[in-house]
Amino acid sequence: MPLLIDSAPDCVVHKEGANADDLADFVLQQNYEDCAGFGTFMPGSTYGDDGSGAETLYMIVTWLGIVVMVAVLVAWVLYENRRLIQAAMGYTRAEAPAGGPPPQPGGVGDTR
Amino acid sequence: MIGSLLAQVNTLKEAGSAAAQTQDSAILSEQFYFFTVVIMWLIHAGFMSYETGVARRKNALATAMKNILTIAVVTPTFYYFGWWIYNCNQPGLPVGPNSSDFTGAACQGGIPWSDTFGPNLTNNINLVFFLAFLLFSWTTASIMSGAIIERARLTAYLVLACILGSVVWILDAAWGWSAGGWLTLRFGFHDSIASGVVHGVAGAFTLGVLFNLGPRIGKYTREGLARQFRPHNLHMTLLGLMLIFTGFYGFYAACLVIASTAFPGWANIYLSPTTLGSIAMIITMGFAGGFTGGYFASRGDPFWTVSGGLAGVISVSAGADVYAPTLGYLIAMASAAMTVYIGNWIEKRMRVDDAVGAVAVHGAAGFLGMLWVGVFAAGYPTGVNNVDSSIGGQLMGMATFLPLGFLTGWVCSWVMKKLNILRVPPEVELMGLDVAEYEPNLYLPEVGVVTEQLVEPDGTPVEAAIVLRNARDEVVV
Numbered sequence: 001m002p003l004l005i006d007s008a009p010d011c012v013v014h015k016e017g018a019n020a021d022d023l024a025d026f027v028l029q030q031n032y033e034d035c036a037g038f039g040t041f042m043p044g045s046t047y048g049d050d051g052s053g054a055e056t057l058y059m060i061v062t063w064l065g066i067v068v069m070v071a072v073l074v075a076w077v078l079y080e081n082r083r084l085i086q087a088a089m090g091y092t093r094a095e096a097p098a099g100g101p102p103p104q105p106g107g108v109g110d111t112r
Numbered sequence: 113m114i115g116s117l118l119a120q121v122n123t124l125k126e127a128g129s130a131a132a133q134t135q136d137s138a139i140l141s142e143q144f145y146f147f148t149v150v151i152m153w154l155i156h157a158g159f160m161s162y163e164t165g166v167a168r169r170k171n172a173l174a175t176a177m178k179n180i181l182t183i184a185v186v187t188p189t190f191y192y193f194g195w196w197i198y199n200c201n202q203p204g205l206p207v208g209p210n211s212s213d214f215t216g217a218a219c220q221g222g223i224p225w226s227d228t229f230g231p232n233l234t235n236n237i238n239l240v241f242f243l244a245f246l247l248f249s250w251t252t253a254s255i256m257s258g259a260i261i262e263r264a265r266l267t268a269y270l271v272l273a274c275i276l277g278s279v280v281w282i283l284d285a286a287w288g289w290s291a292g293g294w295l296t297l298r299f300g301f302h303d304s305i306a307s308g309v310v311h312g313v314a315g316a317f318t319l320g321v322l323f324n325l326g327p328r329i330g331k332y333t334r335e336g337l338a339r340q341f342r343p344h345n346l347h348m349t350l351l352g353l354m355l356i357f358t359g360f361y362g363f364y365a366a367c368l369v370i371a372s373t374a375f376p377g378w379a380n381i382y383l384s385p386t387t388l389g390s391i392a393m394i395i396t397m398g399f400a401g402g403f404t405g406g407y408f409a410s411r412g413d414p415f416w417t418v419s420g421g422l423a424g425v426i427s428v429s430a431g432a433d434v435y436a437p438t439l440g441y442l443i444a445m446a447s448a449a450m451t452v453y454i455g456n457w458i459e460k461r462m463r464v465d466d467a468v469g470a471v472a473v474h475g476a477a478g479f480l481g482m483l484w485v486g487v488f489a490a491g492y493p494t495g496v497n498n499v500d501s502s503i504g505g506q507l508m509g510m511a512t513f514l515p516l517g518f519l520t521g522w523v524c525s526w527v528m529k530k531l532n533i534l535r536v537p538p539e540v541e542l543m544g545l546d547v548a549e550y551e552p553n554l555y556l557p558e559v560g561v562v563t564e565q566l567v568e569p570d571g572t573p574v575e576a577a578i579v580l581r582n583a584r585d586e587v588v589v
Contacts, residue, residue, distance in 0.1 A: 032233060036227055036235075042227065045227070049219075049220055050219060050220065050226070051229075053227070054225040054226075062224050062225045073270070080266055085537070087548035088538075088548075091542075091543050092539055
């Protein structure tokens with residue numbers, strides 16, 4: 001049995017030993033004979049229209065991905081905004097007394 | 113008795129043979145789309161190299177990172193709702209007459225919790241076909257990315273890339289780039305390798321964004337004349353374009369439907385017969401004509417010569433499944449030449465700062481491509497209703513795609529502008545995006561002793577610093 005999470009669908013079985021026919025085809029099919037959608041947390045079957053047969057756990061995993069995706073985009077916008085404002089304030093302070101041409105990074109006039 | 117048994121055995125043999133043939137065909141299709149995806153990655157390596165080379169050195173890393181991060185955001189958004197939009201919206205919008213049937217089996221493959229949209233032993237095709245479309249989505253978003261470099265925020269681009277790559281283009285693809293789309297079914301709209309569906313719409317969207325984003329500081333003089341920013345590495349730009357061209361062969365191939373058990377083995381996206389050779393021939397003639405047209409129209413300018421090749425290919429894509437090679441060559445040459453003039457007009461007359469000419473090369477050439485089918489390739493049955501391609505159908509498609517792309521881009525960027533999350537602060541733009549977004553000291557001193565220059569409208573190269581500072585003060589004040 002898996003140590004933490006058994007995410008394999010019920011269609012995945014554990015038959016003893018390899019079947020000779022399977023070995024001849026280079027695909028050990030016997031453990032997956034009844035499977036269609038066999039991914040982690042999937043029901044293991046053909047669900048029907050609109051994924052209507054998808055199980056609760058699989059829906060939760062899918063929606064978790066959607067929520068994380070949206071949260072990451074929002075967080076990214078906020079993080080960059082803060083970083084740019086800080087950078088702009090830093091440049092304004094640094095250039096105020098001298099008033100010379102802005103240096104290119106690593107180029108002439110770059111004293112950093 | 114024996115005869116009956118033999119007949120049963122033969123029937124079983126034939127059934128077994130048919131099943132094996134079907135399995136072989138499925139695996140062949142799976143491999144085919146997989147390898148088109150691999151080849152299409154070169155388009156993105158190319159866009160990155162192309163745009164990074166065009167950027168001034170102080171913006172090089174930010175420009176490259178923006179291209180790479182396209183993959184980080186467009187992939188999940190296209191998985192969670194982009195593929196659903198394509199599969200479920202072909203008859204039309206969700207509301208109104210002829211609205212889409214969201215409970216229909218056609219939606220099945222596009223719903224993220226569908227059994228065919230994950231590991232599935234009974235479906236080899238849906239995931240690789242999705243991946244081919246995903247690569248189209250990255251391409252569509254990347255078309256916009258080059259135009260807005262050196263002043264747009266990374267996250268502004270990423271949000272706009274999600275909207276363009278996972279909503280706008282795939283909606284127009286559902287309508288006009290599928291055998292069951294309403295533009296195809298009712299009007300015979302024909303855009304087989306996506307002149308307008310990908311390039312035209314992306315160009316229109318980009319134009320809408322550029323109106324709100326504004327030009328780079330110092331791009332225009334007080335009198336409105338255009339200055340030129342020198343690309344920091346033109347060789348990198350040319351290499352990028354060559355990579356894009358290579359990847360385009362994968363793009364073209366992925367636009368076909370492979371059906372190895374049916375004559376002639378290939379169909380265009382509308383399921384009408386064609387061959388891989390036909391479209392490969394047209395893309396190559398398109399490059400040849402495009403380079404030539406770009407060269408002569410720009411009087412040998414390297415940037416426009418090579419961009420002309422891209423414009424040429426885009427302009428013949430819509431009819432690439434049926435064009436004769438000579439027609440492809442001539443159309444590409446004329447379109448590339450027109451693109452050069454359109455690009456210069458956009459920069460100098462419209463005063464729109466499009467850093468890589470994307471609106472002209474992709475947008476204008478894409479819409480020209482749709483138009484040319486109506487002029488030169490009318491009369492081809494298109495879509496499952498067998499409606500003939502025609503100038504009217506093509507104009508209908510153009511009239512649909514132009515507002516869809518432009519208005520969406522304009523509205524979304526307008527909202528972001530009002531929220532002040534569209535453009536970097538002027539101080540950051542002047543200093544360079546690399547320093548603010550990434551590492552302060554990117555370059556070794558021995559390779560970093562080049563003073564930034566720009567070219568005045570009269571052709572005089574001048575040191576950029578004072579010009580840019582004055583221009584920045586005008587913006588800030």
